Amino acid sequence: MKALLQRVREASVTVEGSVVGQIGPGLLVLLCAEPQDTEAVADRMLAKILKLRIFSDDAGKMNRSVQDLDGAGTPGGLLLVSQFTLAADCSGGNRPSFTAAAPAALGKALYDYSVAQATTLLPHVASGVFGADMQVALVNDGPVTIWLEMA
Numbered sequence: 001m002k003a004l005l006q007r008v009r010e011a012s013v014t015v016e017g018s019v020v021g022q023i024g025p026g027l028l029v030l031l032c033a034e035p036q037d038t039e040a041v042a043d044r045m046l047a048k049i050l051k052l053r054i055f056s057d058d059a060g061k062m063n064r065s066v067q068d069l070d071g072a073g074t075p076g077g078l079l080l081v082s083q084f085t086l087a088a089d090c091s092g093g094n095r096p097s098f099t100a101a102a103p104a105a106l107g108k109a110l111y112d113y114s115v116a117q118a119t120t121l122l123p124h125v126a127s128g129v130f131g132a133d134m135q136v137a138l139v140n141d142g143p144v145t146i147w148l149e150m151a
Contacts, residue, residue: 001037001045001110001151002086004030007054007144011079013128014135021126023077027066028138032086033102033110036151042114045150049078050121054144062144067122077124081136082111104131 005027012022029049033042055064055076069076087101101107108130119125128134 001034001041001149002032003045003049003148003150004083004086005049005052005054005146005148006030006138007141008079009139009141011077011136011138013079013081013126014137015129015132020129020134021079021081023079023124023126025069025141026077026079026124028079028081028136030081030083030086031111031114032083033107034087034100035102035106037102037106037110039110039113041150042110043117045148046114046117046121048148048150050118052146054146076122077126078118078122079126079128080111080115080118081128081134082107082130 008026008028010024011028012019027049050067051065053065054062055069057063066076066078084098084101084107087098088096089100090096111130115127
């Protein structure tokens with residue numbers, strides 16, 4: 001499983017002109033399932049995402065996780081967006097290959113599972129729509145952008 005995390009001040013996802021998910025301060029996570037991924041891999045990925053200490057503490061050091069933001073008086077949000085293009089292979093020419101991404105049924109199942117699990121662990125969770133043409137808007141904070149891979 002692959003994920004691209006962006007620490008944001010705010011982020012939203014729009015589908016067909018309607019906002020389907022939005023958060024204030026927190027993490028925008030672009031998430032890609034691969035054929036070998038399982039719910040156990042998704043659980044490990046989510047645990048890592050929620051515990052990464054990439055938010056500033058009172059001293060200005062990156063020492064808080066998105067979960068810690070609630071304790072600091074600022075709600076921490078999580079916006080999960082399916083993004084099969086993170087599996088792109090550009091080594092064979094100028095047109096990317098996406099064969100390394102999970103088949104649609106598995107990708108959707110693992111994405112839906114990840115969203116459901118996240119909602120049990122964090123009070124502010126939003127999501128995009130799997131397979132939809134989405135427009136993602138964000139204000140990157142820092143900027144802080146982190147690439148994660150989990151097997």
